[in-house]
Amino acid sequence: MAAVSGTGWHKARKAAPYALGLAVGGYFFYLASVLEFSAPGGRIGPELWPKMILGALLATCIYEIVRIVLFDNLRHAAEEATEPPPAVAPPGNLRRVIAGVTAAIAYVNLLDKFGFLLSTILFLAVFGYLGGYRRHVVIWLSSVGGSVVLMFVFMRVVYIALPLGVAPFSACSHAAMSVMGIR
Amino acid sequence: METLTLLGAGFLSLLEPMNAAMLFLGLVLGMLVAVLPGLTLIMGVVLALPFTYSLSVTPAIILLTAMYVSGTYGGAFTSILFRIPGEPMDVPLLWDGFAMAKKGEAAKALGWTLIAALCGGLVSAIVMVTLAHPVARFALSFSAPEYFALVFFGLTTVVSLAGSSIVNALISLFIGLFIATVGTDSIYGTERFAFGIPMLADGVEYLIIMVGAYGLGEVLVRMEQGFSSPVPQTVASIRTRLPRIGEIRALKASLFRGTTIGTIVGLVPGAGATVSSFVAYGAEGQYGARRAELGTGIPEGIVAPQAAATASVGGAMVPLIAMGIPGSGATAIILGAFLLHSLHTGPQVFVSSSHIVYSIFASLFAGIIGMCVIGYFAIRPLVKVLALPEALISSFVVLFCFIGAFAARNNLSDLYLLIAFGVLGYVFERLQFPIAPLVLGSILGPLAESSFMTSMISFRNDWTVFFTRPISGLLMVLALIALVFPLYRHIRDARRVAQTVHP
Numbered sequence: 001m002a003a004v005s006g007t008g009w010h011k012a013r014k015a016a017p018y019a020l021g022l023a024v025g026g027y028f029f030y031l032a033s034v035l036e037f038s039a040p041g042g043r044i045g046p047e048l049w050p051k052m053i054l055g056a057l058l059a060t061c062i063y064e065i066v067r068i069v070l071f072d073n074l075r076h077a078a079e080e081a082t083e084p085p086p087a088v089a090p091p092g093n094l095r096r097v098i099a100g101v102t103a104a105i106a107y108v109n110l111l112d113k114f115g116f117l118l119s120t121i122l123f124l125a126v127f128g129y130l131g132g133y134r135r136h137v138v139i140w141l142s143s144v145g146g147s148v149v150l151m152f153v154f155m156r157v158v159y160i161a162l163p164l165g166v167a168p169f170s171a172c173s174h175a176a177m178s179v180m181g182i183r
Numbered sequence: 184m185e186t187l188t189l190l191g192a193g194f195l196s197l198l199e200p201m202n203a204a205m206l207f208l209g210l211v212l213g214m215l216v217a218v219l220p221g222l223t224l225i226m227g228v229v230l231a232l233p234f235t236y237s238l239s240v241t242p243a244i245i246l247l248t249a250m251y252v253s254g255t256y257g258g259a260f261t262s263i264l265f266r267i268p269g270e271p272m273d274v275p276l277l278w279d280g281f282a283m284a285k286k287g288e289a290a291k292a293l294g295w296t297l298i299a300a301l302c303g304g305l306v307s308a309i310v311m312v313t314l315a316h317p318v319a320r321f322a323l324s325f326s327a328p329e330y331f332a333l334v335f336f337g338l339t340t341v342v343s344l345a346g347s348s349i350v351n352a353l354i355s356l357f358i359g360l361f362i363a364t365v366g367t368d369s370i371y372g373t374e375r376f377a378f379g380i381p382m383l384a385d386g387v388e389y390l391i392i393m394v395g396a397y398g399l400g401e402v403l404v405r406m407e408q409g410f411s412s413p414v415p416q417t418v419a420s421i422r423t424r425l426p427r428i429g430e431i432r433a434l435k436a437s438l439f440r441g442t443t444i445g446t447i448v449g450l451v452p453g454a455g456a457t458v459s460s461f462v463a464y465g466a467e468g469q470y471g472a473r474r475a476e477l478g479t480g481i482p483e484g485i486v487a488p489q490a491a492a493t494a495s496v497g498g499a500m501v502p503l504i505a506m507g508i509p510g511s512g513a514t515a516i517i518l519g520a521f522l523l524h525s526l527h528t529g530p531q532v533f534v535s536s537s538h539i540v541y542s543i544f545a546s547l548f549a550g551i552i553g554m555c556v557i558g559y560f561a562i563r564p565l566v567k568v569l570a571l572p573e574a575l576i577s578s579f580v581v582l583f584c585f586i587g588a589f590a591a592r593n594n595l596s597d598l599y600l601l602i603a604f605g606v607l608g609y610v611f612e613r614l615q616f617p618i619a620p621l622v623l624g625s626i627l628g629p630l631a632e633s634s635f636m637t638s639m640i641s642f643r644n645d646w647t648v649f650f651t652r653p654i655s656g657l658l659m660v661l662a663l664i665a666l667v668f669p670l671y672r673h674i675r676d677a678r679r680v681a682q683t684v685h686p
Binding site: 017018021028031032035036037038039042043044045046047049050053054056057060061063064067092093094096097100101104105107108111112120123124127128130131132133135138139142143146150153154157158159160161162163 | 233234236237350353354357358360361364368370371373375376399402403406407408409410572573574575577578579581582585586589590593595598599602605606609614616632635636639640643644
């Protein structure tokens with residue numbers, strides 16, 4: 001029974017996502033309750049549908065929290081008794097994920113200023129390095145080549161108006177466009 | 184007769200250069216996406232979406248449908264040859280396919296895969312053509328309560344087939360439905376949960392949720408693991424050897440079971456190729472003549488799941504075309520493409536755009552044959568893409584996500600939402616919450632709400648209308664069964680577990 005005991009921390013960790021769902025869902029349920037609208041007498045209003053969904057979300061979260069708190073010991077013990085330990089995912093590198101998200105946010109910020117071409121070259125190269133790839137020539141060739149090809153495809157073939165950036169960086173976008181025959 | 188005439192016209196339309204080019208491109212891209220472990224079939228269809236913006240609706244849908252159908256086949260190569268499932272649906276192929284490859288029968292295993300995909304795909308395509316129009320005619324009699332009941336049924340099946348945790352699937356679905364309520368409501372014009380932010384006041388585009396959660400989220404998960412897909416060393420000796428007619432005849436029961444299961448599961452809104460593949464393998468284990476040998480490397484273990492996976496495509500197209508309800512994750516994106524091109528699928532589509540519908544049907548037939556031909560002759564170069572560095576491919580995947588999200592509204596602010604949904608998708612993956620219910624909830628949410636509100640307003644807030652009208656009543660009962668059955672199974676298993684601990 002040693003494996004069953006000492007599960008307070010384990011339970012708290014397991015229940016945390018549902019507690020978060022409960023808190024966020026509860027907040028939005030409150031917001032739905034104070035929505036301002038004018039419905040003709042007797043008619044249901046625009047708050048009902050979200051309240052139904054959020055109510056169901058809250059009920060599901062409560063059910064799962066109660067199940068974890070009250071019945072998880074039993075389940076945990078039974079699983080240990082009947083099944084081999086589940087395959088544990090290899091330890092990941094959360095810093096890499098945070099770096100990836102930061103690179104993505106930086107890319108969106110730069111798009112407006114540097115334009116699609118320059119910011120995409122930078123982004124593709126940085127993302128390749130963050131992913132652990134270290135062949136510099138391949139990274140930079142694929143970044144530059146890929147950005148140019150995609151700019152051509154999306155601006156010339158698919159007709160999407162990609163951001164050109166602000167001066168002086170926009171000059172680079174305009175030069176590339178004139179080489180590609182994009183007006 | 185009318186159906187055959189329209190289908191014939193559909194085949195003729197495939198001779199148009201643009202349609203033929205998109206069919207070929209879709210088949211190749213679908214296979215590449217299925218072969219690469221970092222890319223899923225749904226992600227591939229999502230990423231192809233921005234390329235369709237400048238196309239007219241027929242070649243656009245042909246491209247996406249071709250990707251969808253060939254994606255159910257391409258992943259089999261790497262499963263059988265290298266024990267790398269390109270897609271979750273290819274996991275059952277590992278058990279017997281890789282075992283056959285280890286016995287030196289890889290070429291034969293690939294031949295069985297081709298035959299299964301061809302039979303399953305063609306039979307389900309025939310079922311699709313036969314059923315779609317009658318189903319649409321039947322659906323013409325639907326009004327708001329029936330539509331609500333149908334959407335409700337679709338959503339409950341998504342949840343019940345979602346995987347190990349029904350609770351997580353429900354939460355994912357509710358979050359998706361809730362996100363769909365953000366913005367200005369269509370009946371009263373009231374702004375909901377927008378916090379005065381213009382971007383949110385317009386509502387959250389389901390495209391951004393799909394691209395973020397499926398595309399960026401998946402890349403972040405793989406990035407955390409360091410993009411560590413194993414790279415195969417040799418591809419020089421790879422080839423496909425087709426089984427003889429007599430051998431195929433001997434396996435007709437497995438082919439029949441797989442195809443039937445795939446078509447039926449595909450028809451159920453919410454289920455898809457992965458569910459079909461696993462259910463067919465399970466059925467083979469229960470009813471197959473050589474069930475005791477399953478898992479040791481026998482063709483039955485390849486034929487059943489592969490036939491089911493490809494057959495699910497034709498099945499899933501029926502509710503999509505006839506009722507506007509996506510039958511799987513990939514058809515949800517294809518529905519998105521329909522809407523982007525202002526084509527509303529549903530009962531009226533056979534009246535307003537039958538030529539488009541039959542061109543798509545014809546492309547499915549041509550696509551199934553085409554993918555087998557491409558798979559037979561081009562397996563070596565297809566498998567070689569596994570040698571490409573995953574980090575670089577992933578950087579391009581993220582870029583396509585951004586372009587797809589940006590092009591939908593030409594709005595850079597949408598890209599921040601995309602990143603937010605990417606992070607949500609990553610968190611969902613890590614906490615084992617399925618993403619499909621979230622996406623389907625966000626797509627079907629507006630339809631569910633509008634049909635619910637219209638019903639309540641038309642029938643003076645009488646909610647029993649969903650149960651008292653025959654069709655909606657039947658659908659609601661089916662939906663409740665779909666919800667209650669997994670719950671019952673969950674409780675039964677819990678009791679069994681409790682008895683194991685305290686006998």
